Amino acid sequence: MTFHDQSPARDLNQPVSTYVLRDIGGFRVLVHREVLMHPAEAKEALRELNAQVRQIIRAVPPQPLQALRRVRIWLEWENNPRGAAEYHPSAEWLREHGYNPEKAGSVEINNARNFVRWSRGEQPWMLLHELAHAYHHQVLGYxxxxxxxxxxxxxxxxxxxxxxxxxxxxxxxxxxxxxxxxxxxxxxxxxxxxxxxxxxxxxxxxxxxxxxxxxxxxxxx
Structure with missing residues (x-):
């Protein structure tokens, strides 16, 4: 769930070289270096991400889990002040809105702090929600x-x-x-x-x- 309300001054089209690649439970997670500049918040975001990946691994059957693991996850500091996470189905939409089109077909955690707060509040399966969008789009078809x-x-x-x-x-x-x-x-x-x-x-x-x-x-x- 997200609301597109990012600051127009913020450069959302960041190259892959500005990210650090992590493997979390077989999922490829690209962590923006800006997140790592906030060590305490980065630690909590990665901890929450790890916890949600673990519960997905326990819950989802092997074949669809394999499909979910093909979906990259991008962890951002604050690309959207009012958001937390979203799935990007369209490279064209990403280009039109100033994002890196390489995020097409990926899940973006667009606000690390909101992701932690909302997940530990009302939405403990937030990551699955966004990965389900990817599964619907890429495996089943809209x-x-x-x-x-x-x-x-x-x-x-x-x-x-x-x-x-x-x-x-x-x-x-x-x-x-x-x-x-x-x-x-x-x-x-x-x-x-x-x-x-x-x-x-x-x-x-x-x-x-x-x-x-x-x-x-x-x-x-």
């Missing part, structure tokens, strides 16, 4: 009929119009934004815990059985 059918069924029935939020109260679920967010949000519930109801796999099976069956097929073949 026009995947099974995913579209489940999404349209859920929207017609209003399953995500007013649901519980982890902090309390009810609101429109982020899953209702579009088919991409539907897939990513359901993936969080299926493998871990989401911040909107259904929070867990068991609740997903009860609340949105069509979506649950889609998850079963999408992630298990």
């Amino acid at each position: 026009e995947n009929r099974m995913v579209l059918i489940a999404y349209r069924h859920a929207m017609r029935r209003g399953l995500y119009d007013q649901v519980e939020y982890v902090r309390g109260g009810k609101q429109k679920a982020y899953a209702s934004t579009n088919v991409q967010e539907y897939f990513a949000e359901l993936s969080e519930a299926y493998f871990g815990k989401n911040d909107f109801y259904p929070f867990t796999r068991e609740e997903l099976a009860k609340h949105d059985p069509v979506g649950y069956r889609m998850m079963e097929r999408a992630w298990n073949g």
Whole structure:
């Protein structure tokens, strides 16, 4: 989840040479040197990233996990003051908005401090959410009929119009934004815990059985 509100003065098109490559659980993580200039925050961001990678490795079946490991992760200091993480499907979009087009097909943690804060608050499976976008795009395809059918069924029935939020109260679920967010949000519930109801796999099976069956097929073949 992210909001594009970066400062126009900030150079977002940084060459790969300004990053340090780390291997975290078989995932390639490119850490911008600006992050490393803040040792305490860098330590916490890498610790949180490592924890989320470990829970993904435990939860995701071997074949889709192999696909997820092909997705590079870029760790930035503060490319977006109001963001935390995002998936970049389009090199053209990246060029138009001043980013390095080499980030296409990758996950960008665009604000190291927000990533830690939000992950340790309401979104403990944030990295999986963004990697699920990559899986949807690169493995299943955005026009995947099974995913579209489940999404349209859920929207017609209003399953995500007013649901519980982890902090309390009810609101429109982020899953209702579009088919991409539907897939990513359901993936969080299926493998871990989401911040909107259904929070867990068991609740997903009860609340949105069509979506649950889609998850079963999408992630298990």
